[in-house]
Amino acid sequence: MPLYHNEDQAMLADTAAGFMAEEGNIAKQLRHWRDRNCKDGFGHGLWKQMAEMGFTGMLVDEADGGLGMGHVEAGIVLEEIGRNLTPSPFLTSSVLAATALKHGSNDLKGRYLPGLIAGDSVFAVAIDETAKHRPQRITTRAEKSGNGFRLTGAKSFVIQGASSDMIVVAARTSGSDEDADGITLFAVPKDAAGMSHDAVRLVDSSMATHTKFDGVELDGDAVIGEIDGGRAVLDAMLLAGRVGAAAEGVGVARGAMDMTVTYLKQRKQFGKLIGEFQALQHRASHLYSEVEIARAVTIKAQQLLDAGAPSAELMASVAKAKVAKTARLAVQEGVQMHGGIGMTDEYDIGLYMKRDRALAEFLGDAYYHANRVAELSGY
Amino acid sequence: MADLETFRSETRAWLEANCPPEMRQPVRDEDDVYWGGRRATFKNDAQKAWLEACVAKGYTVPSWPKEYGGAGLSPAEAKVLREEMGRIGARPPLSSFGIWMLGPALLHFGTEGQKQRFLNEIARGEIRWCQGYSEPGSGSDLVSLQTYGEDKGDHWVVNGQKIWTSYADHADWIFCLVRTDKENKYGGITFMLYDMASEGVTTKPIKLISGNSPFCETFFDNVKVPKSYGDDVPAYVGTINRGWDVAKYLLGHEREMISGADGGDRTAGIGAAMKRHAARLGDELDPVLRAELAMFDVDALAYTAMGEKFLDEIKVGKAHPAQPNMMKYAGTELNKRRHELVMAVGGSRSLEWESEATEGGKPSRSWLRTKANSIEGGTSEVMLNVISKRILDLPGA
Ligand SMILES: Cc1cc2nc3c(=O)[nH]c(=O)nc-3n(C[C@H](O)[C@H](O)[C@H](O)COP(=O)(O)OP(=O)(O)OC[C@H]3O[C@@H](n4cnc5c(N)ncnc54)[C@H](O)[C@@H]3O)c2cc1C
Ligand SMILES: Cc1cc2nc3c(=O)[nH]c(=O)nc-3n(C[C@H](O)[C@H](O)[C@H](O)COP(=O)(O)OP(=O)(O)OC[C@H]3O[C@@H](n4cnc5c(N)ncnc54)[C@H](O)[C@@H]3O)c2cc1C
Numbered sequence: 001m002p003l004y005h006n007e008d009q010a011m012l013a014d015t016a017a018g019f020m021a022e023e024g025n026i027a028k029q030l031r032h033w034r035d036r037n038c039k040d041g042f043g044h045g046l047w048k049q050m051a052e053m054g055f056t057g058m059l060v061d062e063a064d065g066g067l068g069m070g071h072v073e074a075g076i077v078l079e080e081i082g083r084n085l086t087p088s089p090f091l092t093s094s095v096l097a098a099t100a101l102k103h104g105s106n107d108l109k110g111r112y113l114p115g116l117i118a119g120d121s122v123f124a125v126a127i128d129e130t131a132k133h134r135p136q137r138i139t140t141r142a143e144k145s146g147n148g149f150r151l152t153g154a155k156s157f158v159i160q161g162a163s164s165d166m167i168v169v170a171a172r173t174s175g176s177d178e179d180a181d182g183i184t185l186f187a188v189p190k191d192a193a194g195m196s197h198d199a200v201r202l203v204d205s206s207m208a209t210h211t212k213f214d215g216v217e218l219d220g221d222a223v224i225g226e227i228d229g230g231r232a233v234l235d236a237m238l239l240a241g242r243v244g245a246a247a248e249g250v251g252v253a254r255g256a257m258d259m260t261v262t263y264l265k266q267r268k269q270f271g272k273l274i275g276e277f278q279a280l281q282h283r284a285s286h287l288y289s290e291v292e293i294a295r296a297v298t299i300k301a302q303q304l305l306d307a308g309a310p311s312a313e314l315m316a317s318v319a320k321a322k323v324a325k326t327a328r329l330a331v332q333e334g335v336q337m338h339g340g341i342g343m344t345d346e347y348d349i350g351l352y353m354k355r356d357r358a359l360a361e362f363l364g365d366a367y368y369h370a371n372r373v374a375e376l377s378g379y
Numbered sequence: 380m381a382d383l384e385t386f387r388s389e390t391r392a393w394l395e396a397n398c399p400p401e402m403r404q405p406v407r408d409e410d411d412v413y414w415g416g417r418r419a420t421f422k423n424d425a426q427k428a429w430l431e432a433c434v435a436k437g438y439t440v441p442s443w444p445k446e447y448g449g450a451g452l453s454p455a456e457a458k459v460l461r462e463e464m465g466r467i468g469a470r471p472p473l474s475s476f477g478i479w480m481l482g483p484a485l486l487h488f489g490t491e492g493q494k495q496r497f498l499n500e501i502a503r504g505e506i507r508w509c510q511g512y513s514e515p516g517s518g519s520d521l522v523s524l525q526t527y528g529e530d531k532g533d534h535w536v537v538n539g540q541k542i543w544t545s546y547a548d549h550a551d552w553i554f555c556l557v558r559t560d561k562e563n564k565y566g567g568i569t570f571m572l573y574d575m576a577s578e579g580v581t582t583k584p585i586k587l588i589s590g591n592s593p594f595c596e597t598f599f600d601n602v603k604v605p606k607s608y609g610d611d612v613p614a615y616v617g618t619i620n621r622g623w624d625v626a627k628y629l630l631g632h633e634r635e636m637i638s639g640a641d642g643g644d645r646t647a648g649i650g651a652a653m654k655r656h657a658a659r660l661g662d663e664l665d666p667v668l669r670a671e672l673a674m675f676d677v678d679a680l681a682y683t684a685m686g687e688k689f690l691d692e693i694k695v696g697k698a699h700p701a702q703p704n705m706m707k708y709a710g711t712e713l714n715k716r717r718h719e720l721v722m723a724v725g726g727s728r729s730l731e732w733e734s735e736a737t738e739g740g741k742p743s744r745s746w747l748r749t750k751a752n753s754i755e756g757g758t759s760e761v762m763l764n765v766i767s768k769r770i771l772d773l774p775g776a
Binding site: 002003004261264265272273275276278281282284285286288289290292293294296297299300314315318319321322325366367369370371373374377378379 | 648650651653654664669670672673674676677678680681682684685687688689691692694695697702705708709760762763764766767770771772773774775776
């Protein structure tokens, strides 16, 4: 498969770019909700519009009412989300939770997917328990109780946890904390008794929760996939999420780079446009090269994942790590080359730096994934 | 798709029958590389047999048209051939500046007569070419070159000096940039082809930090270059005084080749191989070194994807014309980093300069050689200048 968008994908890219620039732009969404101290950190109106555009159910199978598209297509939307810093539940709901629900019973799909596709529901995922991503180790426990389970434990960095209608929770149903097996995924409804959210606003103005499960009673039909066999579903979900996060990161990098290059062509100092200084030109050109490379490997990872190739996991980690390094470079150079104005809240470049910081941490940072690359390559 | 699978199995069978086992070993030293030319000798029968088989099949230049010595393969078929050769570790049958640089320029700008003559010679490895671009005062600022060809009607008289001419002392012919109009900087250069045996051409080798001396200073002292070698075979490519266009086109191909975007494996990940290597030497990877290797592999595997994307985009005309500059910049910087890591993993062993075990000090010599990657074919700084100007459209760049 060639590593560029085919005609349909290019058309989707045009549509998504137009839509996000028009409806999802920084002034209309990120700043708007931030300045109002919105408790969700995003606008439900936009989420509804995204549903009308057909974005919300892209990764949902056609049989389940979705569009049955792939990760290349979802990545196209995510890249535009990244470029515009559009706050939305797309990554958590339409990519991560939707991937988990693929493995759910018809009953679960029937309960949750229509709301997602219509843009009425928002889902979160609760995986991490520590400040760094460490999905190998799951200590939150779900014990058999009647014909269901009792969930006890705590999760951190649950994006949009408090605004969600359902949270996909990874819990241990057997074995010891470090075991790979013995994991089960649950779809925990919003109003489950015994669940509490400590909501925090993050540096990028998004909302996350530290969520506690204090003997939450769950029906047996809340199980996604197989009891004790949830690791495979969790891995599939993480894989989709990482490739998606990489695509959004490419968007963040491109957005920051474009702003910076534009600024270099406008700002005058020492009687010249600062873009005339070779010291800055070379750094901008280096950045361009890195962004192109990050974009290439992200498309590669998306295609491998869509093809179900075994190498998708390696390439997903390469993409997540490469994008994290590249987006970091883009936002740091962005603020620096904007000079003093880059430090002001009024100017958008700093917002890219904040989003990059949060996105890079989500589902494993550059170090985590470089380490995965080493492990998967056998060293 | 089915056709491609048929092609693959046929190719596999052909390689099985025609590629001698000795030619499926990694290249160890200069002797293992066959450059062709009038004075070339084969190291062994296998090298000769492999070349002859490939020439007969058109596989020294698989994607060139059949009438010019190629096999007329489509890009997809050429990729299959590369993959199948890679699978058995087959050596390239012929290394040649004619194939990498002059050939593409002739295919694009040459007359029918030139193509018939020169391309077929190149494909068969009969004539070895060298590249006469750089001069002592004109490196990065190539267009300032001073070597002058005075018009004498049916011929030029060329005087001047070139430098860094790779393998000039082994070359039969030179493709050479010569100023033919002193008043016009860009529009006064002619792209000439002539015999290195011509009277007045002398070469003097320059020794490199790697200990090898693959290149030369080349002097032209009243060299007589005819304007034509026969019917429809002019001695210049393109138009007189418009050689700069040809030169730039050729540089694009040179950069792709140096960057490894041509499907070479110099930019793929190395962590796993280095770990095995260290284990063989009885060492363990230091955790910090392992981390550097992992970060390198991230960059290298991502770059490999970029190379693939770039080739895919070229096929359908989607690539930015200045993209080879970006590939060259990123690829060569990466290759330098790779060899730094190879040296680090090898430790004191990789410092050996003359040794059996390290095959004549291969790691250290290769490491030193890679430092030229970001200089030859245009320096990294010049690549960044071109990206600034042609892709980012930065002011005054
Ligand atoms: C937090 C903060 C506190 C400050 N406090 C004070 C204060 O108390 N008093 C005060 O007077 N000022 C203060 N400043 C202003 C500060 O001194 C300026 O921001 C700084 O000098 C840079 O100028 P600039 O912002 O106009 O950037 P610009 O000069 O526009 O520079 C933009 C970019 O172009 C680069 N650039 C500019 N010229 C060249 C060149 N010739 N070659 C290569 N690159 C070039 C810069 O390095 C930068 O990356 C403060 C700024 C900040 C952010
Ligand atoms: C191994 C090897 C093989 C070669 N083979 C051939 C060959 O076969 N035929 C041939 O003709 N040539 C050949 N060359 C020459 C090569 O093309 C030149 O070395 C190259 O173009 C750089 O020119 P220079 O060495 O004169 O460096 P200079 O142009 O003098 O550059 C010196 C330094 O200044 C920097 N610099 C120069 N201008 C700028 C600028 N505008 N902005 C920023 N930085 C700048 C350069 O990047 C470099 O770091 C070869 C070189 C090497 C190393």
